[in-house]
Amino acid sequence: TNKAAAHRNLRRCRNNRRLRVERVFLDRTNPLEIYRDVELYKRFRFTRDTLQFICEICFDVERHTNRSLPIPVALSVCTYLRYVASGDLQLTVADSTGLSQATVCRVCAQVSAILAAKVSDFVKFPTGIDAARVKQGLGAIAGFPNALGCIDCTHINIKKPNENVEDFIGRKGIPTINVQAICDADYKITSFTANWPGRTHDARIWRNCELRNQFENGQHAGLLIGDSGYGCSRYLLTPYLRPVNQSEDRFNRSLCRTRVMIEQTFGMLKNRFGILGRKIRATPTRAVQHISACIVLHNIGIARNDSVEIPEIDAYEAAQPVANPPDNVDGRAMRHFITETYFSRM
Known part of the structure; x- marks a missing residue:
């Protein structure tokens, strides 16, 4: 009896295997x-x-x-x-x-x-006629002269990587990628670097940036506007940490009203692409790919007048002084020249 039952079970199993699953x-x-x-x-x-x-x-x-x-x-x-x-x-x-x-x-x-x-097709630093247009656009915002762009960094949260975890732990104690970007008067990103872990200081990213080498070699005739997280140089101007007269105070106010555009650009990015404002659940390499793709999409939207609402950011609260690298002599001289030439007779 047990042997017959075993044969029946075997036949039943074989019949079940013959059933086709749609x-x-x-x-x-x-x-x-x-x-x-x-x-x-x-x-x-x-x-x-x-x-x-x-x-x-x-x-x-x-x-x-x-x-x-x-x-x-x-x-x-x-x-x-x-x-x-x-x-x-x-x-x-x-x-x-x-x-x-x-x-x-x-x-x-x-x-x-x-x-x-497609980064090289949609993210281009302005030269020639485009550079003149950017200078005019940024100058119209707060009267800051000869500006080619506003520079800053933002942290994008990622999941905890499997290797070199400490390198990615930013100032808030969570793993991030520190993304450096430059924008123009239309909130379009003209240059970015997204391959540095969150522990890296903004100034170090800039020192190792190819665009900085181009400025050092004199390929771009203009200025970048940054916060006090960067060292002041002849092509990257930062605010006075302790202004001593009205001219320096006016310089700071004009610089801050112009520089806030990069903060607004980051806000537009994170408002449109929630993955950048929340967390990219991917490896650092794949996260960099997503960040690059989102920046390309952002520039496509700007070029086609398909942009999101511009966030309201207080220009002066966004430019709180931070511990900055030392300024160089040429940077202080350029900042003083701009201050005396454009902001002393207002």
């Missing part, structure tokens, strides 16, 4: 076709025209395969934009897009890689 193909709709303009912007942080432009840039993301239906480019792009705009887990994004978590992970890696590779 594969379920989720409906991969095109978000550009099912959402209205307002709904598109709320979900993906860009207007319809800009979304179509981004899809044209990322046309290589679609892979043709014989195993299943390929994911449309529009769905891939919108999935990545939903991921960086919300800052949610990939599983949450997967539930809202009808894809699996593994597919969302692959799509985000592909789209971010394509966008990060």
Whole structure:
């Protein structure tokens, strides 16, 4: 009896193995076709025209395969934009897009890689006519002369890395990447460096920046405006820590009203891309890729007049004095020259 029961169980198991499991193909709709303009912007942080432009840039993301239906480019792009705009887990994004978590992970890696590779096309430091336009635009804000951009750093939270953890622990005790950026009068980012761990000081990032070498070699005729976290030099001006007369005080006020634009640019970035304001749950290498992709997307939005609301930031509270590296002689001389030439007769 026991032997017969064992044979019956064996036959039952073999029959179960023969049963065919039907594969379920989720409906991969095109978000550009099912959402209205307002709904598109709320979900993906860009207007319809800009979304179509981004899809044209990322046309290589679609892979043709014989195993299943390929994911449309529009769905891939919108999935990545939903991921960086919300800052949610990939599983949450997967539930809202009808894809699996593994597919969302692959799509985000592909789209971010394509966008990060476009940095040289959308992030350019101004030269020639563009430099003159930037100087005019920044000068119109607070009367600061010959300015080519505003420079500062911001910390982007990342998950705890597996190696060299202490290098990434910033001043708030959490792992971050310290991102240096320069913006113009339109809040467009014209240069950035995003490969330094959070423990690195702003001044060190600038000392090792290729753009600094270009200024040292005289390739750019103009000035950068920074806070007291940088040392004052002949091409990077910082405020007086202790102004002693009205001319120096006017210099500081003009510099602060201009320099606040980089703080507002960082605010626009983090408002549009929630992943930058919350935490990038990825390795440092992949986090840098996401940061680069978001900056490219930010500049695309600025160029197409598709920008988010500019945050209100107090120019003087944002420029609180910090321990700064020592100024050099040329920097003090340039700052004094600018002060006496433009701010002593107001």
